[in-house]
Amino acid sequence: MFKLFLVMVLLFGNLVMPFIVWEHKKYFIIGSVIACAIFLHWALSLFILAYFGFCYGMLKIKKINNLVSRIKEVFTGFRKEYKKGGELK
Structure with missing residues (x-):
């Protein structure tokens, strides 16, 4: 959540900063690169978590289906034995 907050602050700062102080272009570029890197890292980590969560969920569902x-x-098997008149084991 902190990463998302940091991305929002950096993006807002990068959108407002050029209009306030145009001389500092290098800070704008550096801030944009940092904000993009943080956002991509955050998005990639969410994607990886979702993927592993999906795989774990499917594994659990498969185990539950096997158990059922x-x-x-x-x-x-008990019903078949009972209908045949055989003894239950």
Whole structure:
């Protein structure tokens, strides 16, 4: 959250600064590069977190589906044995 705040401050400063003091072009360019780098780092880290979160969620869903299918197999196996008249193990 601090990175987002810093990006907003730098972008606002870079938009307002040239109109106030035009002589300091190098500070404008340096500030723009820093703001872009921070914003790209923030966006990339969010993308990576979302990707790994998605993969982790899909892995959990797959494990839950496997567990549910095993439980269904157990109960359907009991029903088949019961319908045949066999003994339950």
